[in-house]
Amino acid sequence: MENFAGSLSRLTGESTLLYQEIARNVERTKGIKTINFGIGQPDLPTPQRIREEAKLALDKGFTAYTPALGLDELRSKIAEFLTQRYGDQIRKEEVAVTPGAKTALFLAFLMYVNPGDEVILFDPSFYSYAEVVNLLGGKPVYVPLSFDENSGFSVDMDELVSKITPRTKMIVYNNPHNPTGMNFNDKLARELVEIAREKRLILLSDEIYDYFVYDGGFRSVLQEAWRDNVIYINGFSKTFSMTGWRLGYIVAKREVINKVGILASNIYTCPTSFAQRGALASFDTFDEVRRMIDLFKRRRDVMFSELKSLKGIRVYKSSGAFYMFPDVSEILKTTGMDSKALAVKIIEEGGVVTIPGEVFPEKVGRNFLRLSFALDEEKIKEGVSRMKMALEKLTG
Numbered sequence: 444m445e446n447f448a449g450s451l452s453r454l455t456g457e458s459t460l461l462y463q464e465i466a467r468n469v470e471r472t473k474g475i476k477t478i479n480f481g482i483g484q485p486d487l488p489t490p491q492r493i494r495e496e497a498k499l500a501l502d503k504g505f506t507a508y509t510p511a512l513g514l515d516e517l518r519s520k521i522a523e524f525l526t527q528r529y530g531d532q533i534r535k536e537e538v539a540v541t542p543g544a545k546t547a548l549f550l551a552f553l554m555y556v557n558p559g560d561e562v563i564l565f566d567p568s569f570y571s572y573a574e575v576v577n578l579l580g581g582k583p584v585y586v587p588l589s590f591d592e593n594s595g596f597s598v599d600m601d602e603l604v605s606k607i608t609p610r611t612k613m614i615v616y617n618n619p620h621n622p623t624g625m626n627f628n629d630k631l632a633r634e635l636v637e638i639a640r641e642k643r644l645i646l647l648s649d650e651i652y653d654y655f656v657y658d659g660g661f662r663s664v665l666q667e668a669w670r671d672n673v674i675y676i677n678g679f680s681k682t683f684s685m686t687g688w689r690l691g692y693i694v695a696k697r698e699v700i701n702k703v704g705i706l707a708s709n710i711y712t713c714p715t716s717f718a719q720r721g722a723l724a725s726f727d728t729f730d731e732v733r734r735m736i737d738l739f740k741r742r743r744d745v746m747f748s749e750l751k752s753l754k755g756i757r758v759y760k761s762s763g764a765f766y767m768f769p770d771v772s773e774i775l776k777t778t779g780m781d782s783k784a785l786a787v788k789i790i791e792e793g794g795v796v797t798i799p800g801e802v803f804p805e806k807v808g809r810n811f812l813r814l815s816f817a818l819d820e821e822k823i824k825e826g827v828s829r830m831k832m833a834l835e836k837l838t839g
């Protein structure tokens with residue numbers, strides 16, 4: 444028996460990968476090519492200028508450690524960019540570059556969550572928040588989102604406030620939201636910052652999908668009075684198609700960033716040197732980003748109108764990120780299946796990968812499937828049409 448630390452037993456492991464594995468089996472045994480709505484990354488390559496810059500850095504031998512908090516130039520550039528975008532004077536000393544936004548999130552939880560502390564999460568949420576809170580001995584406390592086909596997903600603020608106890612340490616906010624595809628209204632950012640300040644809680648705001656906005660404006664917590672108690676997370680993965688580069692960042696007041704530096708130097712020393720050089724060029728590629736967002740908006744429209752035509756499905760036309768999160772409760776009722784079994788059947792019968800909402804804790808997702816529209820229109824059309832056939836077979 445391995446003698447692992449007890450805390451490891453509290454991790455459930457990432458289950459989105461399981462469905463890719465089932466798809467590979469179906470491809471092997473049935474000889475069909477599956478269509479993958481399970482992916483959580485843009486399908487476009489990293490813009491060329493970014494790649495060129497990283498190559499140049501490698502060729503010039505820029506391969507040594509960098510400062511733990513990231514290259515000064517990159518931290519300054521991020522601070523300058525956010526200052527321009529949100530109007531507040533953000534300083535280099537308030538920025539830490541990390542190996543991916545996931546690491547940034549991990550560090551944020553590590554800095555604040557003691558065993559027994561409660562962390563308020565939206566239900567459903569990106570799976571990793573609850574995993575890390577559990578790992579640290581904290582307790583996720585969920586606030587369910589309600590669903591309306593026309594207006595999307597919303598949180599009841601009174602209910603959120605009612606969940607705050609003397610043990611509450613943090614509220615986690617993610618906008619635009621994975622898995623629902625919701626771009627929450629401006630009021631929510633404002634209210635969450637206010638409540639967190641009033642109740643002396645940390646507000647952890649994950650804004651990694653901030654460019655993937657199709658309807659409505661976008662309001663960042665950095666547009667509020669954030670310095671006292673907000674930890675802002677973002678990264679290069681989604682906006683610049685750089686998932687494999689592993690670069691994210693934290694914005695918080697100096698004292699917090701200093702702690703990040705201490706943790707960083709003990710965990711990973713620094714983010715990858717030449718990747719950071721590449722990221723410096725990303726700020727010159729916003730034309731490409733805008734083209735990508737236009738493309739994703741068209742894909743969203745296509746997926747929405749295709750899904751709309753399926754019987755037993757209620758779907759909101761997602762306003763952000765690149766996910767559609769249809770309610771399949773009627774199909775679950777007719778077939779007697781749960782969303783996990785349904786997702787497996789859709790792979791086996793239709794060769795289409797979706798992610799069951801159950802993967803996103805805690806309970807609300809059980810009636811939903813998550814589909815990514817980060818793939819081309821023809822595939823979206825074919826995938827939904829195959830889903831339709833599979834569902835018709837299942838529901839009779």
Ligand SMILES: Cc1ncc(COP(=O)(O)O)c(C=O)c1O
Nearest residue numbers: 483543544545569621678680691
């Ligand atoms: C909400 C959310 N936050 C963070 C991440 C992680 O991003 P990164 O690739 O920068 O670690 C993801 C990736 O799927 C995500 O969906």
